[in-house]
Amino acid sequence: MQRLPDTAGLGLKPEHFxxxxxxxxxxxxxxxxxxxxxxxxxxxxxxxxAFAERFPLSLHGVGLSLGGLExxxxxxxxxxxxxxxRYRPDAISEHLAWTSHQGTHFNDLLPVPAxxxxxxxxxxxxxxxxxxxxRQVLIENPSVYVALKSDMTEIDFLRETVARTxxxxxxxxxxxxxxxxxxxxxxxxxxxxxPHDAVGEIHIAGHEEDAALGGELLIDTHGxxxxxxxxxxxxxxxxxxxxxxxxxxxxxxxxxxxxxxDDRRRAQTCIDAAPARRAAHVC
Amino acid sequence: MSAEFNQAFADTLLGRDDRNLLAxxxxxxxxxxxxxxxxxxxxxxxxxxxxxxxxxxRIAGANFFSPMARQYWLNHPPSSASLTLYGHDFAGHVARYxxxxxxxxxxxxxxxxxxxxxxxxxxxxPVLTATDIASFEPESLPSLAPGLSxxxxxxxxxxxxxxxxxxxxQAEPDPQxxxxxxxxxxxxxxxQGVVQSMPLPPQHFAFLxxxxxxxxxxxxxxxxxxxxxxxxxPAQFFSHGLSHGVFAASR
Numbered sequence: 001m002q003r004l005p006d007t008a009g010l011g012l013k014p015e016h017f018x019x020x021x022x023x024x025x026x027x028x029x030x031x032x033x034x035x036x037x038x039x040x041x042x043x044x045x046x047x048x049x050a051f052a053e054r055f056p057l058s059l060h061g062v063g064l065s066l067g068g069l070e071x072x073x074x075x076x077x078x079x080x081x082x083x084x085x086r087y088r089p090d091a092i093s094e095h096l097a098w099t100s101h102q103g104t105h106f107n108d109l110l111p112v113p114a115x116x117x118x119x120x121x122x123x124x125x126x127x128x129x130x131x132x133x134x135r136q137v138l139i140e141n142p143s144v145y146v147a148l149k150s151d152m153t154e155i156d157f158l159r160e161t162v163a164r165t166x167x168x169x170x171x172x173x174x175x176x177x178x179x180x181x182x183x184x185x186x187x188x189x190x191x192x193x194x195p196h197d198a199v200g201e202i203h204i205a206g207h208e209e210d211a212a213l214g215g216e217l218l219i220d221t222h223g224x225x226x227x228x229x230x231x232x233x234x235x236x237x238x239x240x241x242x243x244x245x246x247x248x249x250x251x252x253x254x255x256x257x258x259x260x261x262d263d264r265r266r267a268q269t270c271i272d273a274a275p276a277r278r279a280a281h282v283c
Numbered sequence: 284m285s286a287e288f289n290q291a292f293a294d295t296l297l298g299r300d301d302r303n304l305l306a307x308x309x310x311x312x313x314x315x316x317x318x319x320x321x322x323x324x325x326x327x328x329x330x331x332x333x334x335x336x337x338x339x340x341r342i343a344g345a346n347f348f349s350p351m352a353r354q355y356w357l358n359h360p361p362s363s364a365s366l367t368l369y370g371h372d373f374a375g376h377v378a379r380y381x382x383x384x385x386x387x388x389x390x391x392x393x394x395x396x397x398x399x400x401x402x403x404x405x406x407x408x409p410v411l412t413a414t415d416i417a418s419f420e421p422e423s424l425p426s427l428a429p430g431l432s433x434x435x436x437x438x439x440x441x442x443x444x445x446x447x448x449x450x451x452x453q454a455e456p457d458p459q460x461x462x463x464x465x466x467x468x469x470x471x472x473x474x475q476g477v478v479q480s481m482p483l484p485p486q487h488f489a490f491l492x493x494x495x496x497x498x499x500x501x502x503x504x505x506x507x508x509x510x511x512x513x514x515x516x517p518a519q520f521f522s523h524g525l526s527h528g529v530f531a532a533s534r
Contacts, residue, residue: 063364
């Protein structure tokens with residue numbers, strides 16, 4: 001079974017290709033959105049060859065629309081498969097979200113109401129993804145901005161998905177913070193309720209207040225420094241799961257590579273402080 | 284989840300109507316938060332287009348580019364989850380976009396940005412080399428139909444903007460070169476991982492155009508030299524193209 005090391009990794013940006021490729025091999029790993037590499041050829045794909053040869057790699061999808069009405073797009077899955085064959089990633093992941101509807105692709109992680117019908121459909125779509133790619137998929141909890149009419153909590157929805165598909169979870173601690181803030185929920189209770197053994201990877205990132213609504217609404221921008229509350233939630237989550245791969249996500253206002261390495265070192269310290277793994281998670 | 288939910292959400296995102304979505308909100312106060320999703324979706328498309336059309340953005344200005352890109356997105360929302368090649372008809376959109384009338388050469392700039400993008404992401408197919416050519420019987424060369432390498436884009440422009448485009452693809456644009464009147468043909472292709480471009484005289488363009496259509500070297504040379512036999516030195520042009528990875532390896 002392939003899995004990422006229980007170390008800290010970085011989201012890989014083309015701006016940092018050269019520095020990242022040259023950085024020390026001290027357990028660092030990298031994550032990319034496969035959608036950005038779905039081209040026929042070109043230098044970007046060759047850069048990723050060099051990374052795959054040197055570092056563990058994670059493919060983190062944003063476009064399969066597993067939470068949508070329609071089954072995952074076959075062409076998109078085919079391109080996923082090609083990337084897996086070429087880069088042999090140590091983890092693959094997607095979101096509890098939908099991104100497309102009737103042929104229009106919205107390029108945003110849109111919310112899924114936690115209803116029984118939506119769950120049945122989501123389970124079917126995750127199964128299609130895992131069966132087609134012949135790999136376990138990690139499913140990420142989303143950042144949510146509006147409360148939708150639902151039959152169950154998001155955690156129940158994810159727990160059921162894990163139980164029925166055998167998928168793992170990508171626990172995004174920043175998303176837990178953002179969603180709980182926006183919906184008036186308790187992030188500690190959320191983390192307590194996560195099926196800890198299913199967590200195969202953790203994300204942390206920065207968020208910002210909405211420009212129009214201010215502190216009422218936090219937006220998962222991946223464009224600001226990680227706040228102390230999220231670092232504390234990371235410690236709390238790691239205490240529950242034991243050491244796990246932790247990724248620093250930064251997609252806009254991209255700082256110098258060395259600043260990201262500083263965040264990564266801090267995340268590694270958090271992982272090192274976590275108690276030994278309570279149980280081997282299925283991967 | 285009902286079909287109505289996704290359709291209602293899609294209507295909201297496309298700026299049509301929020302009413303159907305409101306019934307799905309558990310907290311009616313959250314209606315004012317829907318702008319977040321609308322903004323995210325619009326911004327994702329605009330920024331993808333801005334990244335794909337950097338010279339258009341530079342020349343038109345970011346504040347002009349954003350509403351122009353938003354209008355393109357409304358007319359042609361992405362149909363693929365990968366935005367790598369999103370915006371195939373953006374040049375046509377720029378030509379039809381009324382506020383851009385004051386910059387009549389902007390569609391040609393968009394054509395070149397597009398050619399760059401396609402060349403950049405095209406397949407890494409093997410190219411024909413001088414060594415390959417040396418391995419052929421000399422008498423077989425005229426009937427060889429090499430085709431063009433996968434990255435080659437032959438671009439025909441109404442206005443000669445290649446120099447202007449090139450200046451605006453650099454981090455610090457040079458003083459604006461002049462726009463020459465009249466049409467221009469430009470070759471855009473990728474060589475050793477880097478996208479290259481050069482304006483072509485009409486005969487050279489005709490020669491490559493014939494090869495792209497599958498013609499033999501002999502037929503392409505004939506087509507290119509009919510108007511003016513002295514205007515092209517086919518051997519020299521062919522060898523230049525060979526050393527710069529313009530031709531496809533023979534199968």
